[in-house]
Amino acid sequence: MSKTILTVDDSRTMREMLLLALEDAGYHVLQAEDGIKGLEVLQDKRADVIITDINMPRLDGFGFIEHVRRDTSHRAVPILVLTTESDAEKKSRARSAGATGWIVKPFHPVKLVDAIRRVSG
Amino acid sequence: MAGNEMDSLRQIFFQECEEQLAELESGLLEIEGGGQDPEIVNAVFRAVHSIKGGAGAFALDELVRFAHVFETVLDEVRKGRLDPAGAVVEVLLRSADVLADLVRVARDGGSVDAERIRAGTDELAALSGTPVATDDAAEEESVEDLGFTPVAVAFPTFDEVPAEPEPAVFEYTVTFKPHASLYASANEPAVLLRELGRLGEMTVACDTSALPALGEIDPEGSYLAWTIDLKTTQTEDDVRAVFEFVDGDCDLTITANNGAAPSAEDADFEALLRSIREAPVEVVAEADEPVAAEPIIADAPVVLQDLAVAVADIAPKAEAPKTEPKAEKADRAEKSDKAAGGEAAQQTIRVDLDRVDRLMNLVGELVINQAMLSQRLGEAGLARSSEFATGLDEFEQLTRDIQEGVMAIRAQPVKSVFQRMPRLVREVAAATHKKVRLVTEGEGTEVDKTVIERLADPLTHMIRNAIDHGLEKPEHRIAAGKREEGLVRLSASHRSGRIVIDIADDGAGINRTRVRAIAEEKGLIPANAQLTDDEVDNLIFLPGFSTASTISDISGRGVGMDVVKRSIQALGGRVSITSRPGHGSTFTLSLPLTLAVLYGMVVTVADQTLVVPLTSIIETLKPKPGDIHGFGGESRVIALRNNFIPLVDVGRELGYRNHSTDPGAGVALLVESDGGAQSALLVDGIQGQRQVVIKSLEANYGRVPGIAAATILGDGRVALIVDVDAVVAGSRNGGSPESVLALAG
Numbered sequence: 026m027s028k029t030i031l032t033v034d035d036s037r038t039m040r041e042m043l044l045l046a047l048e049d050a051g052y053h054v055l056q057a058e059d060g061i062k063g064l065e066v067l068q069d070k071r072a073d074v075i076i077t078d079i080n081m082p083r084l085d086g087f088g089f090i091e092h093v094r095r096d097t098s099h100r101a102v103p104i105l106v107l108t109t110e111s112d113a114e115k116k117s118r119a120r121s122a123g124a125t126g127w128i129v130k131p132f133h134p135v136k137l138v139d140a141i142r143r144v145s146g
Numbered sequence: 147m148a149g150n151e152m153d154s155l156r157q158i159f160f161q162e163c164e165e166q167l168a169e170l171e172s173g174l175l176e177i178e179g180g181g182q183d184p185e186i187v188n189a190v191f192r193a194v195h196s197i198k199g200g201a202g203a204f205a206l207d208e209l210v211r212f213a214h215v216f217e218t219v220l221d222e223v224r225k226g227r228l229d230p231a232g233a234v235v236e237v238l239l240r241s242a243d244v245l246a247d248l249v250r251v252a253r254d255g256g257s258v259d260a261e262r263i264r265a266g267t268d269e270l271a272a273l274s275g276t277p278v279a280t281d282d283a284a285e286e287e288s289v290e291d292l293g294f295t296p297v298a299v300a301f302p303t304f305d306e307v308p309a310e311p312e313p314a315v316f317e318y319t320v321t322f323k324p325h326a327s328l329y330a331s332a333n334e335p336a337v338l339l340r341e342l343g344r345l346g347e348m349t350v351a352c353d354t355s356a357l358p359a360l361g362e363i364d365p366e367g368s369y370l371a372w373t374i375d376l377k378t379t380q381t382e383d384d385v386r387a388v389f390e391f392v393d394g395d396c397d398l399t400i401t402a403n404n405g406a407a408p409s410a411e412d413a414d415f416e417a418l419l420r421s422i423r424e425a426p427v428e429v430v431a432e433a434d435e436p437v438a439a440e441p442i443i444a445d446a447p448v449v450l451q452d453l454a455v456a457v458a459d460i461a462p463k464a465e466a467p468k469t470e471p472k473a474e475k476a477d478r479a480e481k482s483d484k485a486a487g488g489e490a491a492q493q494t495i496r497v498d499l500d501r502v503d504r505l506m507n508l509v510g511e512l513v514i515n516q517a518m519l520s521q522r523l524g525e526a527g528l529a530r531s532s533e534f535a536t537g538l539d540e541f542e543q544l545t546r547d548i549q550e551g552v553m554a555i556r557a558q559p560v561k562s563v564f565q566r567m568p569r570l571v572r573e574v575a576a577a578t579h580k581k582v583r584l585v586t587e588g589e590g591t592e593v594d595k596t597v598i599e600r601l602a603d604p605l606t607h608m609i610r611n612a613i614d615h616g617l618e619k620p621e622h623r624i625a626a627g628k629r630e631e632g633l634v635r636l637s638a639s640h641r642s643g644r645i646v647i648d649i650a651d652d653g654a655g656i657n658r659t660r661v662r663a664i665a666e667e668k669g670l671i672p673a674n675a676q677l678t679d680d681e682v683d684n685l686i687f688l689p690g691f692s693t694a695s696t697i698s699d700i701s702g703r704g705v706g707m708d709v710v711k712r713s714i715q716a717l718g719g720r721v722s723i724t725s726r727p728g729h730g731s732t733f734t735l736s737l738p739l740t741l742a743v744l745y746g747m748v749v750t751v752a753d754q755t756l757v758v759p760l761t762s763i764i765e766t767l768k769p770k771p772g773d774i775h776g777f778g779g780e781s782r783v784i785a786l787r788n789n790f791i792p793l794v795d796v797g798r799e800l801g802y803r804n805h806s807t808d809p810g811a812g813v814a815l816l817v818e819s820d821g822g823a824q825s826a827l828l829v830d831g832i833q834g835q836r837q838v839v840i841k842s843l844e845a846n847y848g849r850v851p852g853i854a855a856a857t858i859l860g861d862g863r864v865a866l867i868v869d870v871d872a873v874v875a876g877s878r879n880g881g882s883p884e885s886v887l888a889l890a891g
Contacts, residue, residue: 038196041155100332120394143341
């Protein structure tokens, strides 16, 4: 049973890159292009792990994570923040919003899969 | 990852870069114009950020470094620490240009002037108040050998444990006590422990002493702690790295105790984990109503996960359902709509242009086919009310709808061309030491993609010209009582089925004395030629004409306005110019919306069948002999509603006959031509209105003055499409439609 990963990123390049890397690793992938779309996808689909960007139009990564954590049916889903900022401020903001972990861009596919395993077993 | 996947990723990346660069530029221009909306700044920041993110994945280090510095400054703006006023936004615009060049170089190869990048970086660094040490920061993020390399990557399976040759074995004691916040961020001790287990051999002891009675358990609380003895070849940092995500969300100690005897109670950790994973599934399988368990799961997932770990350790029979059944259900549901694949929200598709063109051609054939059927129907003498005829009417309507649909696919707003111009204006302004403001209007005006693509070069040239030749130097402008900053206005609009693009400057206007002198000097006109102001202005379109005394780098480049004119004509368009000394010049391009079809009026002239584009015709009228007045030789006008309108004998203009016909025997088509002037085209009779497919005459035969193109009629005959403006212009010049050019010969 392959795991389902929801990727939320406004960059088409990044979505496509994640799709290729994740499908290669045997995951089923759902995609959304910003936080609002991400929440829409979660309304009728389930994800085992969510990977989200921070800087997005409409609803950014922080807001998206907070919404997911407030929703009882998804609050236990691990969320990995995907971002180029490796600075402490972004990480701590993401964490206090409820992020489970993070992936620093640019990522190697192996590191990506590594991070997923570290939050979802 | 396969090479072709990399290629397609690259392609997506660069397409996206183009979009982001456009977003960046338009956002910055809005800010420059005083836009205050924080969302603009956010969008600008995101654009640079996205480019940087993608560039990092492709190891485009130079691009990443510059984007990083740029992004740092934009972040300052975003946080309100830097006011994007005057000089600042100018730096940002210049940086956007550098960024665009770096993207282009990354895509097409070549190099960007290192000095330019350095200057740009310094300028940005000065704004953000940080020293140029920013290089290191970017380096750290990009170069870490994490580049997305085009080689197949084998992903390790989850059970693989890395094997090191001849490793030293360390022993650690790890104590781990999660805080409630660890669970709140969906971290799970079982997963972390399993991760730890991958590092080597370990024994796990769970401390449940803090666990209260069931009724007192706070679902959000944390009651368990673990002590782990680990034998591993990894360093303490590697051990700590397992807990990276929960740093601060737990009490963690890691003690190295090398030499200590291995623990006596060696538990099989994999077996322990298996029991944790499998126990809940067993329980659910035994339950009658697994679904009924869901509300509990939803309410208290945290504590249940806790319990799953603890209880499995103590007594594997406890009731600790997990969310697996729900997971399976959802998974099945997802499989069923596999068609949706990874695409949740796709709003546009990218289609190979060839496919659209093929469709377009087929639709063209369909139109001709339908016209032939209609014709045959008429010839067969079937009544208009017959079922055949009504069916054919519907067919005609459908054909039209399909055609419009296909044309709409190809139609694009001129914005894509217009948005390249601000940068051009900045560059030319800098090179000529002039101050220029560009105003664009009507960017949403749509026109066929081919037209747009072929517009870029002529527009670029004309804007260069407007700044280089049109606008005066700042000191001259001030002396003339004008604003120091020159204005170039680029606007597009739809007018009678064509797109009209104006390039207007508020410069000195065309210096007619000088233009005349140059034309005479170059032998383009005879010394004593009698020319109207309009004719003098149009001299600049003659081949070989260039007003610059030295070929400047800006509008020189070996091409003149004649090339512009020819490329516009090749699109079935026209260029005209109006100029007022001291007030500036306006170049007007008028182009067809599509190069594929037009609605035309089929007319008869001297036994020939011609098509006049419907879009140029205002009305048709039957002239009464009393309305026609002759003056000066062959010239005639027609009186219409208190106006005198020049009468143009099409048959004569096109050389079908060399005498004028009796206007009373024909029909006059009132047309509007360049500049809005009206004329009446005299033809022998009207056959009807029809949609015709344009076939290029130049491609199949050659250029014919006064004729725009050809078409195939329903009966299979070829008919020529009249170039109304050329015919009218020809009649005004009292000779062939190309008389201005003929003058040059």
